[in-house]
Amino acid sequence: MLDESKPTLSDGTRIEDLINTQTREVAMRLLSDHEVYRLEMDRIFAKTWLLLGHETEIPNSGDFVVRDMGEDQVIVSRDRKGDVHVLLNVCPHRGMRVCMAEVGNAPMHRCVYHGWAFRPDGSFIGAPIEREQMHGDVFAKEQLGLKKARVQLYGGLVFATWNIDGPSLEEFLGDSKFYFDLLFCRTDGGLEVLGPPQKFIVPANWKAAAEQSASDGFHTLTLHRSLMETGQYGRATADDIYANAPAMYGVDISCHQGHSLRCIPAEVTFTMFMTMDELKKLSPEQRLEVLPPPGITKEMLPELKRHMSPDGLKLMAKAPPQVGGMFPNVLVLFIYAPRTDGKYSGALALHTYVPRGPDHVEFTNWIFAEKSASPEMKRDMMANAVRQAGTSGTIEQDDSDTWPHMSRNARGAIGRTQTMKYGALLGEKKPADWPGGGYVYDGFTKDDTQWNWWLYYRELMTAKA
Amino acid sequence: MTTATASRGMERIDPLPVTGKRIATGSALYNEVLEFIYDEAALLDEQKFDAWAQILAEDISYTAPLRITRQGADRLNTIVRTTLHFDDDYSSLMGRLQRLGTKSAWAEDPPSRTRRLVTNLRVWETAKPDELEAHSYLLLSRSRYEQSQLQIMSCVRYDLLRRSGPGAFKLARREIILDQSVLGMANLAVFL
Numbered sequence: 054m055l056d057e058s059k060p061t062l063s064d065g066t067r068i069e070d071l072i073n074t075q076t077r078e079v080a081m082r083l084l085s086d087h088e089v090y091r092l093e094m095d096r097i098f099a100k101t102w103l104l105l106g107h108e109t110e111i112p113n114s115g116d117f118v119v120r121d122m123g124e125d126q127v128i129v130s131r132d133r134k135g136d137v138h139v140l141l142n143v144c145p146h147r148g149m150r151v152c153m154a155e156v157g158n159a160p161m162h163r164c165v166y167h168g169w170a171f172r173p174d175g176s177f178i179g180a181p182i183e184r185e186q187m188h189g190d191v192f193a194k195e196q197l198g199l200k201k202a203r204v205q206l207y208g209g210l211v212f213a214t215w216n217i218d219g220p221s222l223e224e225f226l227g228d229s230k231f232y233f234d235l236l237f238c239r240t241d242g243g244l245e246v247l248g249p250p251q252k253f254i255v256p257a258n259w260k261a262a263a264e265q266s267a268s269d270g271f272h273t274l275t276l277h278r279s280l281m282e283t284g285q286y287g288r289a290t291a292d293d294i295y296a297n298a299p300a301m302y303g304v305d306i307s308c309h310q311g312h313s314l315r316c317i318p319a320e321v322t323f324t325m326f327m328t329m330d331e332l333k334k335l336s337p338e339q340r341l342e343v344l345p346p347p348g349i350t351k352e353m354l355p356e357l358k359r360h361m362s363p364d365g366l367k368l369m370a371k372a373p374p375q376v377g378g379m380f381p382n383v384l385v386l387f388i389y390a391p392r393t394d395g396k397y398s399g400a401l402a403l404h405t406y407v408p409r410g411p412d413h414v415e416f417t418n419w420i421f422a423e424k425s426a427s428p429e430m431k432r433d434m435m436a437n438a439v440r441q442a443g444t445s446g447t448i449e450q451d452d453s454d455t456w457p458h459m460s461r462n463a464r465g466a467i468g469r470t471q472t473m474k475y476g477a478l479l480g481e482k483k484p485a486d487w488p489g490g491g492y493v494y495d496g497f498t499k500d501d502t503q504w505n506w507w508l509y510y511r512e513l514m515t516a517k518a
Numbered sequence: 519m520t521t522a523t524a525s526r527g528m529e530r531i532d533p534l535p536v537t538g539k540r541i542a543t544g545s546a547l548y549n550e551v552l553e554f555i556y557d558e559a560a561l562l563d564e565q566k567f568d569a570w571a572q573i574l575a576e577d578i579s580y581t582a583p584l585r586i587t588r589q590g591a592d593r594l595n596t597i598v599r600t601t602l603h604f605d606d607d608y609s610s611l612m613g614r615l616q617r618l619g620t621k622s623a624w625a626e627d628p629p630s631r632t633r634r635l636v637t638n639l640r641v642w643e644t645a646k647p648d649e650l651e652a653h654s655y656l657l658l659s660r661s662r663y664e665q666s667q668l669q670i671m672s673c674v675r676y677d678l679l680r681r682s683g684p685g686a687f688k689l690a691r692r693e694i695i696l697d698q699s700v701l702g703m704a705n706l707a708v709f710l
Binding site: 249278435436 | 527528582584586587588589590592598600601602603604605606607609610613614616617620621622623624625662699700701702703704705706707
């Protein structure tokens, strides 16, 4: 039997030994083990803050979407006062799923099994045939609402946790919040989703995707090499891609909680900007005008100035955070995404990697724009994001074809004893006048941020229950 | 359908409105379209992408809306055209083909073995004499690596074909209506 008070698997292996802090190795077994997966549901997905969507998905009273916190399905709904609630989609009567749709508007949610009904805030309305009191005489009506998670909105993003008395979202984001603010809270109207998220299943353990989301920059050179071969990234012939190393030099940031972002100047990555030699001569102010951050236009710059410190603005001018992740399962993709016609309006996307058993993950992909963007720009940003990320995206289709192989390898009697190696550390190095906190790594992107992700994973998985 | 729903891009399952005269199944024109559809499926299954590019019109719109599960009065509003799985025009399709031709398009190298089973073809005239509306069902099976279980994708395709010569058409529009709200394939690195 699995002893959950001490994090030890039934064969006697201690979880903490699966992540070797001396040699910085992570056992492949973590990508396939069923006991580990069950522990993750309790210790991570029932404990940390999880991203469930954006409030612009449910603008009106009664609007709802159905999402997942680990394996637990929840209803994300807006009540008449405008507050957002996150409710376990499990009827307290017989355990039936209450809401059967994926999205909609309903003044109440009535279970189709016996008819128990609930308001958008989760409170119990009653069971049919009131005079017979079919909710019984054991529990008062006030006790029979849908189980509610703790909710916090941040830049319109809906986060929830089952850890009712745990750290606030702000505490959970820690030193990385300064950087996330630059992406999510930078205009008067804020972000809006351009539609419901793409969803698809990848036959891989969720951590194969999640550990990459912790700012794995290095894989771009090889796995996404087609970007250089087609002339979108880099300034090199196919033969000297490694020497040229586009997208590798910048400043990676992370923090104790495993979140991370890669702050990369546009001209380090994209061929189109590499050839703009005048960029180097511009002051940050001028640079913002010539090359606004992804998703931002010149016209929106006054808004940016209102929402950011001068230091934050300088960072957005020189090296905006473009990719990264939020522990445990969020990928952030806010990229310039120039097109072959020489234009760029950026692509803004967030993904969650929702566990679907040890061997599958549901890839959820939301596409965003600033509310104040023009309809044409929003249309263009949707197309940019769909062409590069998510289901058919020419970048991410290579990722989703890679992770399943890692998972498969982790199932073998020998394969599961092999390790993933995080031996290449850059070490903390903060550029002079760097505006933000956290762990800062200036230079060639290495394993630091991903290793921090695993250290936080290890901390949660081995914490005293 | 309420205005709020429509403005958020959730639309009815009904096919694109067809106003023209139905082209009789088995007629000479119908058979011409059927041959085009069969030949196109073969080009993609045989990965003859240069030849496939030749049958795409330069003003092509190639899209795949999301599908979504809804209940009650809105239950048939399951097509979402705000977010798409494919959102391509001619130049972006050429970009996809260019990538497939590189040395590092790993999602399809090694390539999938695919079979496009096209059925239920229905053809209509349109307001333009040189254009036909052709709707077909597609069942795509995809085999990758050593996996013995086929990946399956089912959809209906709303095509607009434009006459480009005797016995020849170009694909001027393809809208792919998938049947899954959560796709069972890890990517759409293949065309539908």
